[in-house]
Amino acid sequence: xxxxxxxxxxxxxxxxxxxxxxxxxxxxxxxxxxxxxxxxxxxxxxxxxxxxxxxxxxxxxxxxxxxxxxxxxxxxxxxxxxxxxxxxxxxxxxxxxxxxxxxxxxxxxxxxxxxxxxxxxxxxxxxxxxxxxxxxxxxxxxxxxxxxxxxxxxxxxxxxxxxxxxxxxxxxxxxxxxxxxxxxxxxxxxxxxxxxxxxxxxxxxxxxxxxxxxxxxxxxxxxxxxxxxxxxxxxxxxxxxxxxxxxxxxxxxxxxxxxxxxxxxxxxxxxxxxxxxxxxxxxxxxxxxxxxxxxxxxxxxxxxxxxxxxxxxxxxxxxxxxxxxxxxxxxxxxxxxxxxxxxxxxxxxxxxxxxxxxxxxxxxxxxxxxxxxxxxxxxxxxxxxxxxxxxxxxxxxxxxxxxxxxxxxxxxxxxxxxxxxxxxxxxxxxxxxxxxxxxxxxxxxxxxxxxxxxxxxxxxxxxxx
Numbered sequence: 001x002x003x004x005x006x007x008x009x010x011x012x013x014x015x016x017x018x019x020x021x022x023x024x025x026x027x028x029x030x031x032x033x034x035x036x037x038x039x040x041x042x043x044x045x046x047x048x049x050x051x052x053x054x055x056x057x058x059x060x061x062x063x064x065x066x067x068x069x070x071x072x073x074x075x076x077x078x079x080x081x082x083x084x085x086x087x088x089x090x091x092x093x094x095x096x097x098x099x100x101x102x103x104x105x106x107x108x109x110x111x112x113x114x115x116x117x118x119x120x121x122x123x124x125x126x127x128x129x130x131x132x133x134x135x136x137x138x139x140x141x142x143x144x145x146x147x148x149x150x151x152x153x154x155x156x157x158x159x160x161x162x163x164x165x166x167x168x169x170x171x172x173x174x175x176x177x178x179x180x181x182x183x184x185x186x187x188x189x190x191x192x193x194x195x196x197x198x199x200x201x202x203x204x205x206x207x208x209x210x211x212x213x214x215x216x217x218x219x220x221x222x223x224x225x226x227x228x229x230x231x232x233x234x235x236x237x238x239x240x241x242x243x244x245x246x247x248x249x250x251x252x253x254x255x256x257x258x259x260x261x262x263x264x265x266x267x268x269x270x271x272x273x274x275x276x277x278x279x280x281x282x283x284x285x286x287x288x289x290x291x292x293x294x295x296x297x298x299x300x301x302x303x304x305x306x307x308x309x310x311x312x313x314x315x316x317x318x319x320x321x322x323x324x325x326x327x328x329x330x331x332x333x334x335x336x337x338x339x340x341x342x343x344x345x346x347x348x349x350x351x352x353x354x355x356x357x358x359x360x361x362x363x364x365x366x367x368x369x370x371x372x373x374x375x376x377x378x379x380x381x382x383x384x385x386x387x388x389x390x391x392x393x394x395x396x397x398x399x400x401x402x403x404x405x406x407x408x409x410x411x412x413x414x415x416x417x418x419x420x421x422x423x424x425x426x427x428x429x430x431x432x433x434x435x436x437x438x439x440x441x442x443x444x445x446x447x448x449x450x451x452x453x454x455x456x457x458x459x460x461x462x463x464x465x
Contacts, residue, residue, distance in 0.1 A: 013152020024144035051075035308345035319357035322371035333452035347419035355393025
C-alpha cells in the first residue's frame with residue numbers, strides 16, 4: 001500500500017511539473033505568436049526602433065531579413081555573425097516553434113520565423129526572425145515547474161513519514177503477537193501486555209491472551225492428571241499393603257478394647273478415628289485417577305467441621321497449638337458427601353496446625369502463641385456458606401504460592417503434596433471454591449459452598465477422581 005501511494009505521488013508530481021512547464025512554453029510561444037502576427041500585418045515599415053519597442057514588450061529579439069538572409073532591421077545591439085536561415089514557406093498564422101538554438105555574441109537564443117504579410121516596395125518577401133533568450137526561457141520554465149515539483153516533494157516526504165508511522169503502528173504489534181504465538185508454541189503462556197488502543201490489533205491481542213489463559217488451564221489440568229495417574233500407578237501396591245496393615249491394627253485395637261477394663265477409653269476412641277481416617281486416605285489414594293460418583297445429601301457443615309476438629313485435636317495438643325472453635329448456633333446446611341468434606345477439612349486443619357507449630361518454634365519468647373481458628377463468616381456471594389481456617393503461620397513459601405493446589409507440590413521436607421490438592425478437588429466437586437490469603441498477619445484458607453435451600457438445590461451427585 002505504501003509503495004502504491006509513493007508511486008502515485010511521484011507520478012502525479014512529475015506529470016504536474018511537466019504540464020506546468022508545457023503551459024509556460026505554450027504561453028511564451030503564444031505571446032510571441034501574437035506579437036509576430038501584429039508585426040507581420042503592420043502597415044508601417046519595421047525599423048530598428050519599432051523592433052526594439054517590441055523587445056521591451058516581449059523580452060524577445062526581432063530581426064527582419066530578406067529572402068537571401070540579409071538583415072533589413074534588427075532589435076539586436078550586436079551584429080549577427082551566424083547567418084539566419086533562409087526564408088521558408090510559412091505564414092503568420094502558423095504557430096511559433098522555438099526549437100532551433102541560435103548564438104549571438106555568446107548568448108544563446110531559441111529561434112523561430114514568420115513570413116511578413118506586407119512587402120516593402122521593390123524588395124520582395126521578407127521574414128521576421130524571433131530570437132527568445134534561452135536563459136529567460138529556462139527561467140520561466142523553472143518558475144512554472146518548481147512549485148508543483150516542490151509541492152510533490154513535500155507531499156512525498158510527508159507521505160513517507162506518515163506511511164512509516166502507520167506501518168510501525170501496525171507491524172510492531174504484529175511482531176509482538178507473532179513472538180507471543182511462538183512463545184505459546186514453545187510452552188510459555190505469559191500474557192501479552194495490552195496497549196491502550198481500540199482497533200482490530202487490540203482485539204487480536206486479547207484473543208491471543210485468552211488462548212494463552214485457556215492453554216495455561218489445560219496444561220495445569222494435564223499435569224495434575226498425569227501426576228495423579230503416575231502416583232496411582234506407583235503407589236497402588238504400597239497403599240494396598242498399608243491398608244491391610246491398618247486393618248490388622250484396627251482388629252488389634254478392637255481385641256484390646258474388649259479385654260481392657262475401660263473399653264470407653266477416650267484414647268482408644270481417638271485411635272479408632274485415626275485408623276478410620278487412615279483407611280479413608282488409603283482408599284482415596286487407591287482411587288486416584290478413577291472416576292466415581294457419590295450421592296449428595298443435605299448435611300450440617302458444623303457437624304462435619306466438629307468431626308474433623310476431633311480428628312486433628314490430638315496432633316494440635318502434641319505440637320502445642322491452640323485449636324480455637326466456637327460452633328455457631330444455627331446449622332450451616334449444604335449438599336454434599338460428609339466423608340469427602342470431612343477429609344478436605346482435616347487436610348486444611350492439619351496444614352494449619354503444622355504451619356502454626358513451625359512458626360511458633362521459630363518465634364522468640366513473648367510473641368504470638370501458635371493457634372488455629374475455625375470460624376463461619378459471611379460469604380462473599382449470597383447463597384453461600386463460608387468457612388475460614390486461620391493460623392499464625394507464615395503462609396505458603398514464595399516459590400510454591402502459585403502451585404500450592406498442584407499434586408506432589410509441597411514445601412515441607414516430609415510432605416507429599418496431596419492435602420491441598422485433594423481438598424480443592426473435593427470442594428470444587430461440591431460446586432464450591434477454595435481460596436487463601438494473608439490477613440492481619442494470619443494465613444486464611446476459606447471454603448465457600450452453596451447453601452442447601454431444599455430439594456431444588458444444585459446437583460445431587462458428585463464425581464470423585
